[in-house]
Amino acid sequence: MDAKRQEDSISVAAQQVLPQQANAAGNIHGGEIMKMMDGTAGIAAMRHSHTNAVTARVDELIFKKPIKIGDYVTCTGRVVYTGRTSMEVFVTVESENLTTGERKIALTAFFTMVAVDKYGVPTAVPPVLPGEDVFSQKLYESGRKRYKENRERRDRKVEKRGDTRFYDIL
Numbered sequence: 001m002d003a004k005r006q007e008d009s010i011s012v013a014a015q016q017v018l019p020q021q022a023n024a025a026g027n028i029h030g031g032e033i034m035k036m037m038d039g040t041a042g043i044a045a046m047r048h049s050h051t052n053a054v055t056a057r058v059d060e061l062i063f064k065k066p067i068k069i070g071d072y073v074t075c076t077g078r079v080v081y082t083g084r085t086s087m088e089v090f091v092t093v094e095s096e097n098l099t100t101g102e103r104k105i106a107l108t109a110f111f112t113m114v115a116v117d118k119y120g121v122p123t124a125v126p127p128v129l130p131g132e133d134v135f136s137q138k139l140y141e142s143g144r145k146r147y148k149e150n151r152e153r154r155d156r157k158v159e160k161r162g163d164t165r166f167y168d169i170l
């Protein structure tokens with residue numbers, strides 16, 4: 001399969017935060033924004049692989065800044081690293097105060113999405129290439145490191161497993 005560029009998979013979703021998405025203090029619920037991030041990661045994975053993709057893992061989900069009712073939220077995802085069937089998607093959430101114009105990066109996370117066929121069986125994806133810029137290359141390298149560590153941990157646990165329900169986390 002021909003390699004693809006990180007930027008070819010960029011997906012974007014945007015919305016204004018409404019009162020029903022927030023708690024009594026006016027902050028958006030964590031689950032609301034995580035759902036948006038998951039959906040954005042899924043579209044980026046599908047743009048890259050042209051297959052259905054399921055979420056297998058989320059790493060380093062960080063809530064850096066609060067998001068308030070009325071803020072305009074833009075969620076952006078791109079495939080930054082690939083294994084054989086898995087894709088790591090870097091997702092950022094920027095919030096903008098529409099009154100002041102202030103913008104900030106509110107959340108970031110790395111989603112591992114797995115390409116699956118119509119039977120739910122993992123299927124191969126095209127490799128992704130890092131871009132020319134240093135940031136893109138750093139994302140690629142950190143994706144490779146996480147992939148390797150997660151893979152080794154899973155393989156090690158599978159060998160040692162006792163209770164098979166939790167073999168990959170304990």
Ligand SMILES: CC(C)(COP(=O)(O)OP(=O)(O)OC[C@H]1O[C@@H](n2cnc3c(N)ncnc32)[C@H](O)[C@@H]1OP(=O)(O)O)[C@@H](O)C(=O)NCCC(=O)NCCS
Pocket residue numbers: 054055056057082083084085086087112114116120121122150151168
């Ligand atoms: C994701 C899923 C298809 C993987 O199935 P599996 O039988 O473990 O498949 P494999 O062992 O062949 O792994 C397939 C790929 O997934 C990756 N993977 C599987 N579990 C992973 C985990 N916990 N963390 C990171 N990567 C994982 C593997 O590294 C492999 O990637 P590679 O081909 O690039 O090396 C399966 O666990 C699943 O269907 N999970 C539910 C997904 C879902 O429904 N998500 C929606 C939210 S509930």
